[in-house]
Amino acid sequence: MEGSSSSIPVVFTKLRIDTNTQKHFSKNVTIEIPYEKLDLVLEQPVDFESLRANGFDIKKLFQDQGWLSYFDILNGPVYTQLVKDFWKRCDIITQEEADKEYNNKVAENPDKNRGKSRIELGLREFTETEIRSGCTGYEVTITQSTIA
DSSP: OOSSGGGSOGGGTTSEEEOOOSSOOOOOOOSOOOGGGOOOOOOOOOOHHHHHHTTOOOHHHHHHTTOHHHHHHHTSOOOHHHHHHHHHTOEEEOHHHHHHHHHHHHHHSHHHHTTOOTTTTTOOOOOSOEEEEEETTEEEEEEHHHHO
């Protein structure tokens, strides 16, 4: 899945990755756990041919519903070091943290910033709890909506 955004599977097109910034995004480690102690639970690949050979020819059922590309993603590569690095650097931003972020920005210059929107203050719009992290120089934000 390297390369241009056109190579990103359709299920990940809502994943917010800020590629418009000119500078490298760097995020400090927020969880002090050694990489070797982070265990990943990897999905088991779905092998439709093995299922068919054992009397369970179900591939057409998923094909008719348009789910085969989902199984391609499940059966695709997992970059374990990248996943571990993402989670070691993540922050969970709830409404409470977003409100604190806004209030801190207003407090920087109350006369100038009071009454302005998050966007006007240079903050991103906040609509739901976010997982914010950084990978390979890019800021990544995951929400329940992007997963759904």
